[in-house]
Amino acid sequence: MKNLDVKILTKHLDDPTLHTLSGYESHGGYGGLRKALKGGMTPEKVHEEVKAANLRGRGGAGFPAGIKWGFLPKQTEKPVYLVVNADEGEPGTFKDRLIMERNPHSLIEGCLLACWAIKSKTCYIYIRGELFKSYKHVEQAIDEARAKGYIGRNILGSGFDCEIYPHPGAGAYICGEEMALIESLEGKPGQPRNKPPFPAVVGLFGCPTIVNNVETLAYVPWIVENGGQAYADLGCERNGGLKLWGVSGHVKRPGLYELPMGVPMRYLIEECAGGMRGKVPMKGVIPGGSSCPPLLASEIDIALDFESLKQANSMLGTGCLTVFEEGVCTVRLASRIAHFYEHESCGQCTPCREGTGWLHRNIKKLEHGEHLEGGLGLLESICNRILGNTICALGDAAAMPIQGFLQRFGDEWAAHLGAGRCPVEA
Amino acid sequence: MSLAFSENAQRRFDLIVGRYPNLQAALLPVLHLAQAEFGHVSPEVMDFVGHLLGVPPIKVQQVATFYTMYNLAPVGRFHVQVCTNIACYLTGGKEILCHLKQKLAVENKGTTADGVFTLEEVECLAACGTAPAIQVNDPHDPEWPIAYHENQTVASADALIERLRAKAGSNG
Ligand SMILES: Cc1cc2nc3c(=O)[nH]c(=O)nc-3n(C[C@H](O)[C@H](O)[C@H](O)COP(=O)(O)O)c2cc1C
Numbered sequence: 001m002k003n004l005d006v007k008i009l010t011k012h013l014d015d016p017t018l019h020t021l022s023g024y025e026s027h028g029g030y031g032g033l034r035k036a037l038k039g040g041m042t043p044e045k046v047h048e049e050v051k052a053a054n055l056r057g058r059g060g061a062g063f064p065a066g067i068k069w070g071f072l073p074k075q076t077e078k079p080v081y082l083v084v085n086a087d088e089g090e091p092g093t094f095k096d097r098l099i100m101e102r103n104p105h106s107l108i109e110g111c112l113l114a115c116w117a118i119k120s121k122t123c124y125i126y127i128r129g130e131l132f133k134s135y136k137h138v139e140q141a142i143d144e145a146r147a148k149g150y151i152g153r154n155i156l157g158s159g160f161d162c163e164i165y166p167h168p169g170a171g172a173y174i175c176g177e178e179m180a181l182i183e184s185l186e187g188k189p190g191q192p193r194n195k196p197p198f199p200a201v202v203g204l205f206g207c208p209t210i211v212n213n214v215e216t217l218a219y220v221p222w223i224v225e226n227g228g229q230a231y232a233d234l235g236c237e238r239n240g241g242l243k244l245w246g247v248s249g250h251v252k253r254p255g256l257y258e259l260p261m262g263v264p265m266r267y268l269i270e271e272c273a274g275g276m277r278g279k280v281p282m283k284g285v286i287p288g289g290s291s292c293p294p295l296l297a298s299e300i301d302i303a304l305d306f307e308s309l310k311q312a313n314s315m316l317g318t319g320c321l322t323v324f325e326e327g328v329c330t331v332r333l334a335s336r337i338a339h340f341y342e343h344e345s346c347g348q349c350t351p352c353r354e355g356t357g358w359l360h361r362n363i364k365k366l367e368h369g370e371h372l373e374g375g376l377g378l379l380e381s382i383c384n385r386i387l388g389n390t391i392c393a394l395g396d397a398a399a400m401p402i403q404g405f406l407q408r409f410g411d412e413w414a415a416h417l418g419a420g421r422c423p424v425e426a
Numbered sequence: 427m428s429l430a431f432s433e434n435a436q437r438r439f440d441l442i443v444g445r446y447p448n449l450q451a452a453l454l455p456v457l458h459l460a461q462a463e464f465g466h467v468s469p470e471v472m473d474f475v476g477h478l479l480g481v482p483p484i485k486v487q488q489v490a491t492f493y494t495m496y497n498l499a500p501v502g503r504f505h506v507q508v509c510t511n512i513a514c515y516l517t518g519g520k521e522i523l524c525h526l527k528q529k530l531a532v533e534n535k536g537t538t539a540d541g542v543f544t545l546e547e548v549e550c551l552a553a554c555g556t557a558p559a560i561q562v563n564d565p566h567d568p569e570w571p572i573a574y575h576e577n578q579t580v581a582s583a584d585a586l587i588e589r590l591r592a593k594a595g596s597n598g
Pocket residue numbers: 056057058059060061062063065085086087088089090173174175176177178179211212213214216217392393394397
């Protein structure tokens with residue numbers, strides 16, 4: 001197993017001043033920016049290091065950041081934008097908030113380096129509206145960095161100009177989807193646009209735009225300082241570096257743990273989070289936010305990387321696990337999830353708008369032991385009508401977990417059919 | 427037009443609009459600002475904001491009604507928001523919500539007769555590691571108009587309500 005003691009974003013978390021500029025700099029902060037701008041690292045060189053790092057996007061899809069940056073047009077008259085996705089809202093996920101509240105300068109330094117690499121002079125950080133403390137700390141970090149000359153004109157005498165602005169969301173999960181986020185940032189309802197064109201070609205204000213997650217960018221300073229290969233070596237094949245893993249639910253020590261990509265799920269749950277909170281054994285786990293199909297307790301000997309989870313018919317998602325114990329009714333849990341997607345559908349596509357409500361209504365019936373016309377096959381068929389038939393991936397995100405519950409807990413679901421009550425919970 | 431920003435809010439407005447290449451992009455932050463100033467986003471406030479930003483009223487309305495954080499009608503002094511999504515569901519968020527509904531004698535999204543509390547069931551607050559979580563909006567608090575209360579129990583949520591009630595009693 002890899003060295004589990006290396007830390008990057010959480011290394012100095014015990015310093016209560018880490019969120020201030022002086023705190024961050026006392027631990028070598030902004031060393032990556034100095035190395036790039038004063039040490040003669042060209043934008044191309046920074047981009048190469050990020051590519052070599054195998055840094056996979058931490059927003060859920062795991063797309064390699066270096067490759068995404070390469071999709072920008074080589075020549076353009078238009079400004080290029082960097083947009084940070086800080087809309088953290090996927091149920092079960094609570095990692096970007098930690099970075100923004102406790103280590104916001106790592107994000108700011110990462111934004112500056114990314115802007116340098118993609119030749120952007122303007123970055124917006126779209127922060128979920130409810131995360132007020134995150135907004136405040138990011139805004140303060142920007143002000144401090146500007147006062148120190150890290151943001152603004154001619155940064156560190158390099159000739160590089162760059163502005164970073166915080167932008168508050170206003171309560172809509174769908175704005176985490178990158179095209180909805182761009183619409184929202186333009187002052188419109190957060191309704192996803194069709195892709196293509198992809199944001200790298202036609203994004204914010206019609207200009208080439210890169211959208212990256214908070215955590216993705218916060219790792220960039222370390223990569224620039226220590227080299228892409230060194231970062232890649234910390235993780236596993238095709239999944240470079242470390243990640244913030246979350247564990248919540250029925251475990252003894254819920255929280256965030258920074259560990260390499262590819263770490264065994266069992267280690268995270270049992271060693272880090274201390275295993276189950278009481279004597280009741282584990283029943284299952286939702287691996288990376290509510291859109292990921294659940295795994296059974298017997299399946300946790302799995303490496304936490306994008307490919308392994310996919311092979312298990314699930315997804316790594318945001319890397320924040322929700323663990324639940326025996327006695328939890330998976331129909332009721334899924335019903336809560338289905339309620340969420342019905343509530344958050346933006347309503348543009350019929351399969352999503354109607355399908356999410358239809359799914360929720362029927363799972364709710366099942367929850368109470370009612371009979372379903374067509375049995376569990378009805379739920380399958382609703383999922384199949386949504387999957388792949390919508391503008392954005394929210395539709396898939398609503399259908400996939402339900403298919404997963406049916407696959408893993410089908411017997412329990414079948415036992416609800418016509419039972420007149422929930423056969424699991426007393 | 428009868429509405430106007432205070433001097434402070436006007437300064438904030440100028441700062442915000444300077445961040446974008448066009449005025450419409452400032453709509454979300456300016457609606458937040460207006461809600462903080464005027465209490466809720468009434469049709470009059472929408473017109474005011476639309477006028478400031480040169481955005482037609484219908485577009486302001488589309489935005490104000492799309493996002494959950496804009497209150498289209500007055501809410502209580504404290505907007506108490508209880509998460510019941512997966513991590514909070516597993517750790518007692520539902521029980522807390524039920525208790526508060528009884529304690530305050532309101533249904534979901536209801537406001538107490540004295541106008542002190544509005545209670546609402548909400549979606550994941552990104553506090554799953556410290557679940558269950560409650561968010562409390564207090565527009566009178568200039569420092570922390572939105573505060574999180576984490577690792578809650580029925581008892582601690584009950585005590586939280588009492589603390590807020592006392593706060594409302596002491597400074598109105
Ligand atoms: C419905 C939906 C919600 C999403 N929510 C988020 C989110 O809250 N934060 C995030 O970073 N990405 C979210 N994403 C993924 C983004 O669309 C996008 O892939 C990501 O921000 C890209 O950044 P990355 O490559 O650094 O991961 C969401 C996607 C969908 C379909």
